[in-house]
Amino acid sequence: GYYxxxxxxxxIPMSSPMKTYFDTSDQDPFCMYNxxxxxxxxxxxxxxxxxxxxITDYTGNTVESEMNSEASTFQQYKRVxxxxxxxxxxxxxxxxxxxxxxxxxxxxKLKLRILQMKLKSLNNPER
Numbered sequence: 001g002y003y004x005x006x007x008x009x010x011x012i013p014m015s016s017p018m019k020t021y022f023d024t025s026d027q028d029p030f031c032m033y034n035x036x037x038x039x040x041x042x043x044x045x046x047x048x049x050x051x052x053x054x055i056t057d058y059t060g061n062t063v064e065s066e067m068n069s070e071a072s073t074f075q076q077y078k079r080v081x082x083x084x085x086x087x088x089x090x091x092x093x094x095x096x097x098x099x100x101x102x103x104x105x106x107x108x109k110l111k112l113r114i115l116q117m118k119l120k121s122l123n124n125p126e127r
Contacts, residue, residue, distance in 0.1 A: 032085035
């Protein structure tokens with residue numbers, strides 16, 4: 001990572017485009033633990049919506065994702081990558097729960113069938 005007052009000195013001289021993210025939140029200690037959620041879905045029909053991620057460790061501690069990302073589009077056998085973050089970091093994850101929502105009040109509730117899922121820590125990529 002880079003200190004907030006020094007990031008421009010490093011990134012602006014780079015000639016190739018790059019994605020960056022900052023490990024910050026609005027709550028003390030102001031850091032977020034970022035994860036990349038990689039999902040392949042199985043639904044035949046296209047689904048568009050939001051994913052909330054909840055992780056639990058072996059001692060029962062649970063944290064829920066805090067980032068409110070844009071709606072994602074899920075198509076059969078297409079991978080979707082979503083950046084998500086947590087206010088706490090759990091070392092050994094025993095359970096991952098996903099909640100899919102279209103955030104509409106009318107119409108049927110849709111399900112999202114997951115064929116494959118991978119959750120990778122961006123703060124600790126060795127995990």
